[in-house]
Amino acid sequence: MSKPFILHMFTTAKNLSPFDVNMALDAGWISAVPYINVEPSEVAGLVQDVIFSRSPKGLKNTGIFIGGRDTKQAMDMLKTAKNSMFKPFTVSVFSDPSGAFTTAAAMVAIVEDELKLKFDTNFENKTVLVLGGTGPVGQAASVLAAQAGANVRMIGRQLDKTQRIADMCSQEFGDNKITIAAGLDSEKSQYIEDADIIFSVGAAGIQLLNAEQIKSAKQLKVVTDVNAVPPSGVEGLDAFFNGSAIESSTSGAIGIGALAIGNIKYQVQSLLLKKMIDNEDPIYLHFEHAFEMARQYIQSKK
Amino acid sequence: MAKKSILHMFDPMPNNSPFDVNMALDCDFDVLMPYANVKLDSIHRLTQDVIFSRGPAGVKKTGIFIGGRDIGLAVDMLNTAKQAMFPPFQVSAFADPSGAFTTAAALVACVEKELQKNNNQKELKDCKVLVFGGTGPVGIATGVIASLAGADTTLVDHISEGTAQDLASEYNRRFDCHLSGAVSTYDEDKIKLIADVDLIFCTAKAGIQILSAEVLSHAKQLKVVGDVNAVPPAGIAGVGINDFGTPLANTNAVAVGPLAVGNIKYKVQHELLCSMLAGDKPVYLDFRNAYTMAQSLLK
Numbered sequence: 001m002s003k004p005f006i007l008h009m010f011t012t013a014k015n016l017s018p019f020d021v022n023m024a025l026d027a028g029w030i031s032a033v034p035y036i037n038v039e040p041s042e043v044a045g046l047v048q049d050v051i052f053s054r055s056p057k058g059l060k061n062t063g064i065f066i067g068g069r070d071t072k073q074a075m076d077m078l079k080t081a082k083n084s085m086f087k088p089f090t091v092s093v094f095s096d097p098s099g100a101f102t103t104a105a106a107m108v109a110i111v112e113d114e115l116k117l118k119f120d121t122n123f124e125n126k127t128v129l130v131l132g133g134t135g136p137v138g139q140a141a142s143v144l145a146a147q148a149g150a151n152v153r154m155i156g157r158q159l160d161k162t163q164r165i166a167d168m169c170s171q172e173f174g175d176n177k178i179t180i181a182a183g184l185d186s187e188k189s190q191y192i193e194d195a196d197i198i199f200s201v202g203a204a205g206i207q208l209l210n211a212e213q214i215k216s217a218k219q220l221k222v223v224t225d226v227n228a229v230p231p232s233g234v235e236g237l238d239a240f241f242n243g244s245a246i247e248s249s250t251s252g253a254i255g256i257g258a259l260a261i262g263n264i265k266y267q268v269q270s271l272l273l274k275k276m277i278d279n280e281d282p283i284y285l286h287f288e289h290a291f292e293m294a295r296q297y298i299q300s301k302k
Numbered sequence: 303m304a305k306k307s308i309l310h311m312f313d314p315m316p317n318n319s320p321f322d323v324n325m326a327l328d329c330d331f332d333v334l335m336p337y338a339n340v341k342l343d344s345i346h347r348l349t350q351d352v353i354f355s356r357g358p359a360g361v362k363k364t365g366i367f368i369g370g371r372d373i374g375l376a377v378d379m380l381n382t383a384k385q386a387m388f389p390p391f392q393v394s395a396f397a398d399p400s401g402a403f404t405t406a407a408a409l410v411a412c413v414e415k416e417l418q419k420n421n422n423q424k425e426l427k428d429c430k431v432l433v434f435g436g437t438g439p440v441g442i443a444t445g446v447i448a449s450l451a452g453a454d455t456t457l458v459d460h461i462s463e464g465t466a467q468d469l470a471s472e473y474n475r476r477f478d479c480h481l482s483g484a485v486s487t488y489d490e491d492k493i494k495l496i497a498d499v500d501l502i503f504c505t506a507k508a509g510i511q512i513l514s515a516e517v518l519s520h521a522k523q524l525k526v527v528g529d530v531n532a533v534p535p536a537g538i539a540g541v542g543i544n545d546f547g548t549p550l551a552n553t554n555a556v557a558v559g560p561l562a563v564g565n566i567k568y569k570v571q572h573e574l575l576c577s578m579l580a581g582d583k584p585v586y587l588d589f590r591n592a593y594t595m596a597q598s599l600l601k
Binding site for chain 2: 003004006008030031033034036037038042046047049050052053055062178270
């Protein structure tokens with residue numbers, strides 16, 4: 001009899017996200033076991049307990065999921081987990097703190113697709129503004145857009161904090177090959193005028209972009225909003241927008257709402273959880289793999 | 303529809319061990335429920351919640367596993383769980399904190415087997431035994447098992463004689479055994495201690511060499527050594543990771559290495575977990591059952 005599929009779910013928070021638990025069990029894992037309040041220093045010990053209690057064959061039916069709220073911590077934990085294993089005692093690991101990696105990946109991939117479809121272009125040399133950009137989704141989206149060739153500016157309410165997070169993203173997540181700029185929320189109007197793409201990824205219920213500002217944007221092409229709770233983060237763009245024109249735009253910009261992003265995010269997370277089960281060799285998944293999967297999924301639906 | 307089998311895993315630590323989770327699911331428990339940060343006070347209530355929610359047929363498909371790092375606490379929890387139940391509302395319970403009971407049981411049984419094989423049917427009760435790294439969970443459990451088998455057993459701490467003696471008296475009281483405590487920080491201490499011993503167990507922290515080849519050459523009576531450290535260097539110089547009855551350099555003894563012990567430990571834990579679901583009667587399992595199981599697996 002083959003061994004049951006066990007997903008060991010680590011989080012630094014005091015509870016797992018029920019979202020991730022449902023996703024894991026629906027993707028085919030038989031048992032989703034929570035480990036809460038996990039300190040990064042405990043990861044190596046937990047991982048070794050995972051690998052030494054099953055044979056290399058049994059380990060093919062074993063995985064580790066890393067949640068939590070902190071992106072840097074989740075990436076560090078992914079690295080630690082990978083480095084705590086050795087062949088043939090290895091299992092797949094998937095890091096998706098707050099679902100931010102899959103959400104950001106879905107959003108950036110949809111925008112990339114819309115840019116090609118409606119504007120016959122891509123992210124290269126485009127100006128991207130990330131409003132409310134210091135949170136987990138903003139961080140991952142900034143890195144993905146910058147890696148695709150865009151000039152990205154993260155917008156936050158405190159410049160020093162925003163700059164620090166932008167630098168961390170460039171160095172840690174972008175391997176120093178990208179440079180993400182920082183800007184103050186109170187000064188965003190000047191940046192909006194030249195923006196090609198705007199991601200609105202701030203906290204739910206706060207409007208970050210109004211109709212007046214959209215009107216001032218001379219070359220705006222795509223605006224996204226991950227916020228499903230009214231009022232939406234972008235005036236005139238609701239959760240159901242899926243490539244529809246934004247009325248106040250003078251440059252023919254289109255909008256992508258929370259449900260369109262959420263739908264792809266759901267598929268991407270599910271496909272990656274399944275890939276952990278199906279892949280012959282162990283895989284280590286984060287935002288870059290989520291982005292690749294989102295691109296593939298969007299193309300496969302055409 | 304047949305009821306699913308459920309293992310409730312009580313752990314005083316912030317998290318359960320993934321080792322125990324994998325083992326339990328591989329023994330055909332359908333569902334595992336982890337309970338972390340569990341205090342001794344809560345065991346009675348938790349156990350009653352376990353038994354009263356499934357009828358007398360359902361309890362046969364239900365078990366309690368007790369983990370943690372403190373073996374005294376684990377045994378207290380096991381006893382408390384047992385006392386909270388009454389026929390026919392009884393489920394099987396198994397204590398194996400940090401895998402210490404099954405590891406220690408496998409270690410002692412492997413060394414005992416080599417002793418009998420190589421020394422004219424000599425038994426544990428005829429032996430003088432040292433447990434280096436004897437104040438950690440595996441070390442204490444190893445000492446208790448050896449002492450209950452009749453060996454003259456000493457727990458050795460690397461820093462404090464007081465710690466070793468306190469633990470020896472605590473566990474003597476608990477399990478009615480006869481442990482002593484000793485300290486060995488420097489090679490001189492070690493040479494003195496090992497001069498007339500028959501068996502040495504090493505359960506010290508991984509990656510630290512406790513006994514060098516030079517020190518070992520002073521152990522004139524030494525018959526068998528067992529080392530659970532799988533990370534080089536070996537805790538006892540010259541012990542190979544796969545050794546099982548292999549002659550130990552610089553001595554007249556033979557060695558049992560960490561993978562030989564680990565292999566038996568894995569089987570013992572597997573068999574005990576499976577036995578929780580197998581019988582018609584509930585079972586209550588601790589290091590004693592683990593030791594008996596290890597002995598029978600090695601026959």
